[in-house]
Amino acid sequence: MARARVTLADIAARVGVSPKTVSNVVNDSGWVGAEVREKVLVAIEELGYRPNLAARQLRRGSSGVLALALPTLAEPYFAELASVFVDVAHDRNLTVLVSQTGGDRAREVEALDGVRLPAIDGLIMSPLGLEAVDVQERRRDISLVLVGEHGERVAGDGEHHVGIDNVAAAAAATAELIAQGCRRIATIGVQDEGPTETSRDRFDGYALALRQAGLPLDEALTGHVHEFNRAEGAVAVQRLVESGAEFDGLLCFNDSLALGALYALGVRGLSVPEQVRVMGFDDIADGRYSMPPFSTVAPGREALANRVLDIIAAPDATAPGHHEVPFSLVLR
């Protein structure tokens, strides 16, 4: 399996030129005669030469490779985000490699330090455990862009962050439920511990929309969770229903929660959307074929990826801090 590597020098020896000339052919740099170029290309083909990227990067100082560090790929939102990032980057002739941190502070710091990552040009991270001080105290030689709401807090004014306006998005989603006739709108996804930025922003938007519509904010309609996944969504709805709370609308802080909620509503025999209208967040693929269907907030994933890559391409052309990308409502 592990045959010896073919190097520039091997090609050079075979053709009878210097390694540098071969390098020039490979990189289309310098002056190379047509005849020599041809012979070199033939030799490369015959011997199966592949540039050693470690050596190239060591010399050049850059690799054209970016890393995307996410809490988990098991959550569809992150998996789909990763998918979009890779594709958008591919169109730009960049490679994005995806890494999974588990949302663990230590592993996120490791990613920042480039521990166990190959030499990369830039790091895109959606942190969960990271603290602002972790970013501030270490000098980096690569560019960093943070995404996600926790990332926004960590970034502060000193680092790049890209994301949607969560408060506005949650307010728009809530307003839509109200427009559809809901008057008692429950919410699922309030978090009381850990990185709660997302939760808080979305709750703020929810509260804002209620206030603007002159509806009361009822603590009994607030479903608390530990994490944003189906299991927690199901349990939260179960608790709400058992507590005797009555509601005709349900704002879930992401689609996984919404899918879990639909499950629990189904078990309880509550029909969607007749008895309860459900709204989610993230527009993940699972939600598109959910039965019954529910509406959701679509963050502009392509827009996000493009914005991030713009910043990575020219980190100093953009002032650090928060950069906003648009969202939209998907009604089903």
Place this chain on the structure above:
Amino acid sequence: MARARVTLADIAARVGVSPKTVSNVVNDSGWVGAEVREKVLVAIEELGYRPNLAARQLRRGSSGVLALALPTLAEPYFAELASVFVDVAHDRNLTVLVSQTGGDRAREVEALDGVRLPAIDGLIMSPLGLEAVDVQERRRDISLVLVGEHGERVAGDGEHHVGIDNVAAAAAATAELIAQGCRRIATIGVQDEGPTETSRDRFDGYALALRQAGLPLDEALTGHVHEFNRAEGAVAVQRLVESGAEFDGLLCFNDSLALGALYALGVRGLSVPEQVRVMGFDDIADGRYSMPPFSTVAPGREALANRVLDIIAAPDATAPGHHEVPFSLVLR
């Protein structure tokens, strides 16, 4: 942002020792006195030294980094597989970086060649467009392990492949439906074009189980699809129902198809599991909170990842060819 890199030489100069001694401290190699070690560690902390991985790999010839190339992260099966791989590898002190090829032959070949990948020690790939000749004709200096059914064909006897016995798994799943009382079992997921290995194996298992139970194989109960996703699953069921086919069991060739099928069954007013029992494949997280619930075949993901990493760790200790890992049925 891009501050100058701190090198071993910088640390060495500050402490007043040779770079090699600093290297020894960093790698716990060679003999270093307690006092010098301490001073070096302090300097490393103060200056924020981080080893240059490109240089290290160039010198060492290996990086401890593996790449996992998948068709897409947008499909939950692959995303969850990636998640498991990263975690299992992390436990073994290895890094797995995930790449997305789109199932495109050219991009899969690029991955094989290491184009636009940082220097890595091993490649794990679930191919879709790749051909056996692509693998055979290029000499590689890294170890390769293929996964997935198309990968099994590409691997042949000359390359490593790890996977479950799809025929047996599909047969077991079908036998379970029969044991639950189903007599007319439809199937969804037969493919007529592209990389159809998965589809064929599962259909063979389905046919085998029917034969063993003395049940007829009815072509009218066969749902054809182009891809394994929710949309196709929904459409396939719709077609089956509209064709007038009657069935009390439904074997879907993966969970995404099953979720789409459930959607279509729901729209048609067919109740699950009363009127139709549904069985899927892959045991993805979405399926676990599906309403109504359905059973599925769980491939041993951890077992798969561990087997693959065993092989990568010692590629020559294992004969190339197919290596099997167990599956199990998850009944809901």
Place this chain on the structure above:
DNA sequence: ACTGCTACATTCAACGTTGAATTAAGCCGA
């Protein structure tokens, strides 16, 4: 014949790290 130019190709050194070989110093026992 001399200068200056163009087109090609080469040499040299360096990117940062680390195995292998070497040196240096301290200590022990004969």
Place this chain on the structure above:
DNA sequence: TCGGCTTAATTCAACGTTGAATGTAGCAGT
């Protein structure tokens, strides 16, 4: 006192690539 052993640190070269500097023709122009 000498050789031999242990501990500690060093020097050297090389991993494969590529910028910068340099060399060498051949040819045009004066």
